[in-house]
Amino acid sequence: MSDKKAKRTVRKGRAYVKSTYNNTIITITDPNGNVLASSSGGIAGFKGTRKATPYAASRAAENVVSKVQKYDLSEVDVLISGFGLGRQMAVKSLKSAGLKILSLSDVTPIPHNGCRPKKQPRN
Numbered sequence: 001m002s003d004k005k006a007k008r009t010v011r012k013g014r015a016y017v018k019s020t021y022n023n024t025i026i027t028i029t030d031p032n033g034n035v036l037a038s039s040s041g042g043i044a045g046f047k048g049t050r051k052a053t054p055y056a057a058s059r060a061a062e063n064v065v066s067k068v069q070k071y072d073l074s075e076v077d078v079l080i081s082g083f084g085l086g087r088q089m090a091v092k093s094l095k096s097a098g099l100k101i102l103s104l105s106d107v108t109p110i111p112h113n114g115c116r117p118k119k120q121p122r123n
Contacts, residue, residue: 008071010036012102015064015076015094019084022049024057026064026090028076037067039085057086061093075100079107 010030018025018083027038028060076099080087095101 005058009075010068010071012075013068013071013073013077015078015099017078017080017082017087017090019057019080019082019087019090021084022050022082024086024090026057026058026060026094028064028073030067036071037064039064039067050078052085054086054089057084057090058093060086061090062097065094065097065099073099075102077101077103077105079105081106081108083108 011038012031014029014031014033016025016027016029018027022040025040027040028036028100039060041053041056041060044056044063046053046056046059049057076094078091078094078101080091091101091104
């Protein structure tokens with residue numbers, strides 16, 4: 001038995017981009033859903049309202065791509081969720097950092113009917 005762990009290679013994966021009004025979180029998984037690496041505007045070194053900027057999202061994307069270089073990841077399916085400012089810049093940065101984007105889909109939850117309205121007050 002060897003103590004060294006076998007080098008794991010993952011050619012294709014998924015990139016989840018969750019963009020809120022306060023932060024942008026990018027997670028890269030293998031096809032089964034096991035997390036390989038994740039990063040956010042806060043991990044990239046930004047604090048406060050600067051975490052929600054497109055620049056912070058691009059830095060977070062570059063950070064997470066550098067973490068998954070050891071897995072030889074080259075192709076990703078991107079799933080975007082949320083309404084924040086860093087949505088488009090995160091996808092652009094994933095592409096410019098060397099990942100090939102196979103598909104791009106928006107999985108933001110949208111209410112079909114919403115909550116039940118309040119009762120009308122009696123007069």
